[in-house]
Amino acid sequence: MLAIISLNYLNEIFFRSKIDYKRVINLFGKNDKLEVDASLFNCNNNYIEDYLGW
Numbered sequence: 312m313l314a315i316i317s318l319n320y321l322n323e324i325f326f327r328s329k330i331d332y333k334r335v336i337n338l339f340g341k342n343d344k345l346e347v348d349a350s351l352f353n354c355n356n357n358y359i360e361d362y363l364g365w
Contacts (some may be wrong), residue, residue, distance in 0.1 A: 325348050326347050326348075327347070327349040329348065
């Protein structure tokens with residue numbers, strides 16, 4: 312079961328790719344707390360840069 316968590320508890324939410332960032336915006340709308348910063352993640356090869364390339 313999923314729990315609903317308010318974004319008020321979070322200062323920032325980081326994504327490692329623009330495509331994940333865009334997906335969240337499509338689902339929940341724009342929010343200033345959302346950012347893309349791949350340098351915060353330790354594995355540079357473990358994500359999809361663009362779903363259209365599949």
